[in-house]
Amino acid sequence: MADTKNDNKRRSAYLLVLGIMVLLPMSVAGYKLYVLDYPLAGLIPAPSYNVEVSMQVDGHGEDINLHTYLPRSDSRQTVDNEQNNSGVFTAEIKTEQLNREASWTAENVRGPQSVLYAYSVRARHVRFNIPEDLAIPESYPAALAGYLIAEPGIQKDDPEINAALRSIVTAEKPTILEAVTRIHRHLQDNIANRNFSGYTDALTALKLGEASCNGKSRLFVAMARKLNLPARLVGGLVMQAGSKRTSHQWVEVYINGHWVPFDTINDHFAEIPANFLTLYYGDQVLFKHTANVNFQYFFKVSKQLVAQPDTQSALSQSMLNVTNFYAFFERVGISQNLLTILLMLPLGALVTVVFRNVIGLETFGTFLPALIASAARDTGLLWGMVGFLSIILVSAVVRRALDWMQLLHSPKMAIMLTTVVIVMMAITVGGVHMGLFELAHMTLFPIAILAITAERVALMESEQGGMKVAKITFMTLIVIAACYAVMESLFMQSLILAFPELLLAVVAINLWLGKWIGIRVMEFLRFRRLILDAAK
Amino acid sequence: MRSLLRFFTDLEGTRERAAKVLSMNRRNLHFVYTRNDRKDFPIADDKLLAKEVLVPAGVRMPETYRVYSYFYELNDLEKDLGAYHDFVIKPAQGSGGNGIIVIVGRKGPDWLGISGKVYTAFDLQKHITDIIYGVYSHDLGDKAVIESRIVQHPVMAELSPLGLADVRVIMCDDEPVMSMTRIPTRQSEGKANLHQGALGVAIDIATGMTTNGRFLGQPIDKHPDSGIPLVGRTMPYWPEIIALARKAARAVPLKYLGVDISIAPDGPLLLEINVRPGLEIQNVNDRGMLPKLQEITQHGAAR
Numbered sequence: 001m002a003d004t005k006n007d008n009k010r011r012s013a014y015l016l017v018l019g020i021m022v023l024l025p026m027s028v029a030g031y032k033l034y035v036l037d038y039p040l041a042g043l044i045p046a047p048s049y050n051v052e053v054s055m056q057v058d059g060h061g062e063d064i065n066l067h068t069y070l071p072r073s074d075s076r077q078t079v080d081n082e083q084n085n086s087g088v089f090t091a092e093i094k095t096e097q098l099n100r101e102a103s104w105t106a107e108n109v110r111g112p113q114s115v116l117y118a119y120s121v122r123a124r125h126v127r128f129n130i131p132e133d134l135a136i137p138e139s140y141p142a143a144l145a146g147y148l149i150a151e152p153g154i155q156k157d158d159p160e161i162n163a164a165l166r167s168i169v170t171a172e173k174p175t176i177l178e179a180v181t182r183i184h185r186h187l188q189d190n191i192a193n194r195n196f197s198g199y200t201d202a203l204t205a206l207k208l209g210e211a212s213c214n215g216k217s218r219l220f221v222a223m224a225r226k227l228n229l230p231a232r233l234v235g236g237l238v239m240q241a242g243s244k245r246t247s248h249q250w251v252e253v254y255i256n257g258h259w260v261p262f263d264t265i266n267d268h269f270a271e272i273p274a275n276f277l278t279l280y281y282g283d284q285v286l287f288k289h290t291a292n293v294n295f296q297y298f299f300k301v302s303k304q305l306v307a308q309p310d311t312q313s314a315l316s317q318s319m320l321n322v323t324n325f326y327a328f329f330e331r332v333g334i335s336q337n338l339l340t341i342l343l344m345l346p347l348g349a350l351v352t353v354v355f356r357n358v359i360g361l362e363t364f365g366t367f368l369p370a371l372i373a374s375a376a377r378d379t380g381l382l383w384g385m386v387g388f389l390s391i392i393l394v395s396a397v398v399r400r401a402l403d404w405m406q407l408l409h410s411p412k413m414a415i416m417l418t419t420v421v422i423v424m425m426a427i428t429v430g431g432v433h434m435g436l437f438e439l440a441h442m443t444l445f446p447i448a449i450l451a452i453t454a455e456r457v458a459l460m461e462s463e464q465g466g467m468k469v470a471k472i473t474f475m476t477l478i479v480i481a482a483c484y485a486v487m488e489s490l491f492m493q494s495l496i497l498a499f500p501e502l503l504l505a506v507v508a509i510n511l512w513l514g515k516w517i518g519i520r521v522m523e524f525l526r527f528r529r530l531i532l533d534a535a536k
Numbered sequence: 537m538r539s540l541l542r543f544f545t546d547l548e549g550t551r552e553r554a555a556k557v558l559s560m561n562r563r564n565l566h567f568v569y570t571r572n573d574r575k576d577f578p579i580a581d582d583k584l585l586a587k588e589v590l591v592p593a594g595v596r597m598p599e600t601y602r603v604y605s606y607f608y609e610l611n612d613l614e615k616d617l618g619a620y621h622d623f624v625i626k627p628a629q630g631s632g633g634n635g636i637i638v639i640v641g642r643k644g645p646d647w648l649g650i651s652g653k654v655y656t657a658f659d660l661q662k663h664i665t666d667i668i669y670g671v672y673s674h675d676l677g678d679k680a681v682i683e684s685r686i687v688q689h690p691v692m693a694e695l696s697p698l699g700l701a702d703v704r705v706i707m708c709d710d711e712p713v714m715s716m717t718r719i720p721t722r723q724s725e726g727k728a729n730l731h732q733g734a735l736g737v738a739i740d741i742a743t744g745m746t747t748n749g750r751f752l753g754q755p756i757d758k759h760p761d762s763g764i765p766l767v768g769r770t771m772p773y774w775p776e777i778i779a780l781a782r783k784a785a786r787a788v789p790l791k792y793l794g795v796d797i798s799i800a801p802d803g804p805l806l807l808e809i810n811v812r813p814g815l816e817i818q819n820v821n822d823r824g825m826l827p828k829l830q831e832i833t834q835h836g837a838a839r
Contacts, residue, residue, distance in 0.1 A: 532542050
């Protein structure tokens with residue numbers, strides 16, 4: 001009797017928890033969609049660029065200093081996953097007013113040395129509408145004074161520039177729209193684009209009638225400032241997959257409280273494309289370095305699609321939003337990469353559960369396929385599977401050899417793990433040597449996982465034989481691939497990053513599967529004679 | 537192929553027949569983990585613990601000669617084992633018949649295994665060390681048990697010339713559900729484990745008569761190695777076997793278990809109990825065991 005009572009209690013508790021796990025994520029997601037007005041566009045994967053700045057020098061025993069600008073996150077661009085790999089150089093990064101400046105120093109540098117700085121960028125395309133009847137203000141706050149003066153390369157008071165400006169902007173009192181439209185069109189249409197990487201000042205650009213981005217931009221800024229429009233140079237990078245040495249410059253004009261971008265090389269009027277990366281403001285030099293060190297640099301850019309959690313962060317301004325926890329992770333510097341791995345692990349585990357309990361495949365451990373799939377994130381699925389297979393093979397071979405030598409169990413396991421670690425390191429080093437950088441990413445995280453695999457495999461092989469291990473290895477590979485497909489799916493990543501509360505729904509599915517007593521697909525095959533034979 | 541077609545043409549019948557098969561999910565959820573308390577699992581997993589509980593309750597089991605738990609105890613191994621003519625070395629927490637060595641006598645200074653293999657004192661010492669280290673158990677560390685060797689009843693020796701056969705009876709709420717005998721083959725290398733290639737022969741619980749044979753997933757009616765007919769034989773001591781299974785099931789707090797019994801010339805002995813008995817017994821019996829399980833549990837509920 002007491003048992004029945006207990007069973008009823010258990011059942012009610014189960015249904016209650018299940019109900020909460022279904023209703024809670026649904027109401028939180030609904031709240032975000034309808035009350036906080038969460039934009040569903042945030043579910044569409046956004047392009048992300050991995051940018052690598054590579055700088056090389058040849059030292060002859062001198063002290064060397066390198067200096068450049070690093071991008072900042074702002075309302076248009078998000079910069080994260082920054083990595084500094086500077087060898088003998090010591091890095092120092094500081095923010096001075098608008099710019100983030102990085103300098104690397106080293107003493108007594110001999111031979112070829114290099115600095116590698118990498119980061120990933122997600123940026124938006126932005127377009128401004130300038131009101132038609134907006135007049136040029138008479139005066140500005142004192143803080144903007146610096147954006148109205150003449151500079152060495154921006155000769156705003158030069159008579160030739162002024163004469164040209166009068167012929168371009170003819171009206172006595174032009175509106176802002178008229179002024180910037182005419183300057184932009186003139187520079188775009190009448191000054192020829194030159195692919196020249198050297199320095200050109202505003203006057204030279206005007207005299208030659210042709211210029212590269214920096215000459216045109218200086219001329220734009222000089223003319224705007226002459227008309228009492230605050231303007232500044234912007235230095236940056238046009239992100240396209242591949243290697244390049246050329247950076248880019250464009251202009252921003254302060255209009256109605258906003259810095260509005262103009263690019264008269266690529267004809268972007270009051271707009272900036274999503275692949276423009278802002279590196280610095282003002283008339284700066286992107287790279288400065290100690291003289292006579294044979295300084296070389298290049299940018300390496302690669303592009304991929306990623307789920308965007310930025311939409312989530314954008315919601316955080318709302319007082320009503322208690323669901324945005326990403327800000328906390330950002331504060332302690334946990335990268336979006338790691339966050340995505342963490343959030344997708346429960347989904348990988350769910351996939352494994354379905355394969356084990358509904359389909360009936362056996363795997364090494366419940367979480368191992370999901371863990372290996374997330375380790376394969378850096379290497380790609382194929383190399384992840386190759387790594388997994390090589391570990392199984394190596395541990396099997398080494399175990400045989402050690403068994404033959406008749407060693408005790410624990411020292412045998414320790415030798416096996418050591419071998420696995422050595423093989424993983426060898427694969428990494430070999431990958432670098434052969435230029436297969438996917439292999440080089442078999443770093444510590446996978447090693448830890450694969451070391452666990454090795455011990456499980458060895459135990460299973462001695463208990464149940466090599467055939468069994470081969471069978472389970474094969475089934476584990478299938479489940480790893482399925483986990484990878486789900487965990488690396490941009491749609492699933494976007495969904496979970498946007499609605500992390502859905503992890504509770506994953507719990508709900510597991511609760512349901514935890515009570516599912518149906519016949520597994522593999523059991524259906526195993527007992528097919530009992531199930532399909534009509535005589536029974 | 538024809539049977540697969542039936543799946544689509546006779547969905548209703550398929551569902552009915554499928555409802556008779558005990559699935560892994562149902563076994564775990566409704567029987568193994570709900571009728572048995574986790575804390576009682578060690579009684580099944582540890583053969584020494586099982587003896588402590590079962591022997592005082594009057595369940596006949598092989599005699600324990602010695603237990604080795606620590607390496608220093610192995611110093612006098614040669615002298616210790618010299619006291620016995622034949623014996624079995626087992627891991628206390630082993631499974632699937634792994635890690636078992638059967639010694640039938642001496643050969644000079646060495647020992648003779650049942651397969652004809654000769655073991656030196658060092659070989660046995662090494663094997664016991666492996667057992668203590670936990671090579672054959674999921675846990676870290678185990679004990680090695682030296683037990684009396686069971687000589688098979690002549691009927692069983694005829695059926696099972698390649699090693700010790702056992703009788704597996706599935707018990708639920710102290711009632712027998714389904715049974716079979718497991719017979720080692722050349723394929724299984726002397727082990728009575730169906731997954732390693734042992735032969736399974738179904739036994740009708742009411743009569744003790746063998747009904748179906750199954751070997752490597754296929755129906756069979758003759759022993760694959762000896763050619764001896766398997767079906768239509770009566771197990772010796774069958775009522776005693778069922779009585780022993782009942783006595784063992786009542787003596788432990790586990791309410792769903794597999795009981796493994798061997799038949800000696802003077803009657804049955806219990807070898808071990810298993811808390812997660814396999815499902816293959818249904819294929820061996822060519823019958824699902826869920827109807828019988830439901831009959832037993834509903835009968836119990838009515839009581």
